[in-house]
Amino acid sequence: MIYKNPKGFPKNFLWGAATSAYQFEGAHLEDGKTMSIMDASIDLKYTDTSVASDHYHRFKEDIRLMNELGLKAYRFSISWPRILPMGRGKINKKGIDFYRQLVAELKDNGIEPLITIYHFDLPLCLQKEYGGWLSRKVIEDFSYYCKVLFKNFGNDVKYWFTINEQSNMFLLPHLMVFNDKIPIEKQKYSMNHIMTLAHARAIEIFREMVPNGKIGPALGISPNYPASCKPEDVEAAKIADDFNTYLFTDLYFRGCYRENVLKYMEENDIVPMIEKGDMELIGSAKPDFLGVNYYQSKAVRYARENIQNPTSSEIIPGLYKVVDNPYLDKTKWGWEIDPIGLRILLNNLNDRYHLPIIITENGIGDIETLTIDERVHDEYRINFLKKHLEQCNLAVNDGVNLFGYCIWSFMDLLSTSSGFNKRYGLVYVNRNDRDLKDLKRIKKDSFYWYKEIIDSNGKSLENLLK
Ligand code: BG6
Numbered sequence: 001m002i003y004k005n006p007k008g009f010p011k012n013f014l015w016g017a018a019t020s021a022y023q024f025e026g027a028h029l030e031d032g033k034t035m036s037i038m039d040a041s042i043d044l045k046y047t048d049t050s051v052a053s054d055h056y057h058r059f060k061e062d063i064r065l066m067n068e069l070g071l072k073a074y075r076f077s078i079s080w081p082r083i084l085p086m087g088r089g090k091i092n093k094k095g096i097d098f099y100r101q102l103v104a105e106l107k108d109n110g111i112e113p114l115i116t117i118y119h120f121d122l123p124l125c126l127q128k129e130y131g132g133w134l135s136r137k138v139i140e141d142f143s144y145y146c147k148v149l150f151k152n153f154g155n156d157v158k159y160w161f162t163i164n165e166q167s168n169m170f171l172l173p174h175l176m177v178f179n180d181k182i183p184i185e186k187q188k189y190s191m192n193h194i195m196t197l198a199h200a201r202a203i204e205i206f207r208e209m210v211p212n213g214k215i216g217p218a219l220g221i222s223p224n225y226p227a228s229c230k231p232e233d234v235e236a237a238k239i240a241d242d243f244n245t246y247l248f249t250d251l252y253f254r255g256c257y258r259e260n261v262l263k264y265m266e267e268n269d270i271v272p273m274i275e276k277g278d279m280e281l282i283g284s285a286k287p288d289f290l291g292v293n294y295y296q297s298k299a300v301r302y303a304r305e306n307i308q309n310p311t312s313s314e315i316i317p318g319l320y321k322v323v324d325n326p327y328l329d330k331t332k333w334g335w336e337i338d339p340i341g342l343r344i345l346l347n348n349l350n351d352r353y354h355l356p357i358i359i360t361e362n363g364i365g366d367i368e369t370l371t372i373d374e375r376v377h378d379e380y381r382i383n384f385l386k387k388h389l390e391q392c393n394l395a396v397n398d399g400v401n402l403f404g405y406c407i408w409s410f411m412d413l414l415s416t417s418s419g420f421n422k423r424y425g426l427v428y429v430n431r432n433d434r435d436l437k438d439l440k441r442i443k444k445d446s447f448y449w450y451k452e453i454i455d456s457n458g459k460s461l462e463n464l465l466k
Contacts, residue, residue, distance in 0.1 A: 006397045009458040014404025016073035020119035022049050023413040027056035031094035033082040036121035053413050053429045054439050063105045070454040073112040075406045077119035087123035088141045096152050103156050113157050119164040133191040142198040146205050154210035161291050162199040165220040186270040193272035196251045200285035217252050218291030218360040221245050223345045225299045227323050232302035236320035240300045253353045255283025291360035297341035299325035339387035346395040356401045361408035365422035376428045376444035
């Protein structure tokens, strides 16, 4: 539906951009920081985190660029092993100092800091000691880490995200570390339960320590369309949403497991250990909002029980399998580009949970090189962002309480799957996966475009790129 007299974006809309620590900071073993599981990941072939975009050493220059862009908000994550090199116990003062300076510099530049507590980078020592997210011991260590953050930054930072993309053990298992002696499906549901408990404890502690702050999860969501109007496919799409989205959001916002997912776990003997008090804790933790990372939608069909060797997370035999959507263009990495899917998703989430929503990530990765005159003409990115922002605006007109939008990413950084070969930034970083070059920052065309959008609070969307 298109409105005859649409309203614009809300006043004080948080026009933002995002990054994460291990993808952006570098200095992975500097000033007391120890390795995280991402620094040590052998599955991510391009992910050498030692320098990344060198933000750790250049954050002042980077924030000057954010200021020039006119950013209202900047979402970044804190590196747990930079704050607590042993995962718990002794606090690394240099780590605290770094983020203190970062927050102060952002605020001096009128930029609202949005902190993600956990973005994939568990301290490696905790992985080695007890298996990381597979052990309930991590809940206590995570709670301690949260207390340290809330004590040090709770007065200065209003918006917090607990865990980035909890769904990763299901959708991107290469980002997790599994125990090869336990069936992998069992581990995934177990880790999910433990992460939900850690998220709930973080909120419980937050309410005591940061009474004036706001906190919620940030989830990666790809909504599912039925590949046809055959009832089996429609049902398959609903089930794919249940397993890939509502499993998590119902735990966060309704405090319960979806019945059909629970039955699936029972029938497959993969129910996690749910101890006395767990569901009470999960149910009592009420987030203030939902962060949505949106890149693509999926189309699914009903999948037969007897599919041989289902290797990908995109197939659950007997339930659904992901297929091509012939109506959508794709990125070079095969991600289906679907701005309207974002509007549909925002409306579904709003109808279901009636909560404020912020887009915590949205963007497009591509292979990019500098022109001779040191420019990056990224029209495809402008086009992608423009179309998604138009749908955000329509969602606002539909009644969705959308209070912010963060582009992934503010500056080029290590893509989790493809290093610097896949760039997302509004600002180019002059390096590639083989050569660090001079790491110079160069504004892309999309930087200037987004600046106009922010300056006009979204009004210039109508006038640009016709
Ligand atoms: C999200 C993550 O899943 O997608 C980011 O929160 C990631 O960390 C982004 O970079 C894009 O994925 P990729 O694999 O293209 O880097």
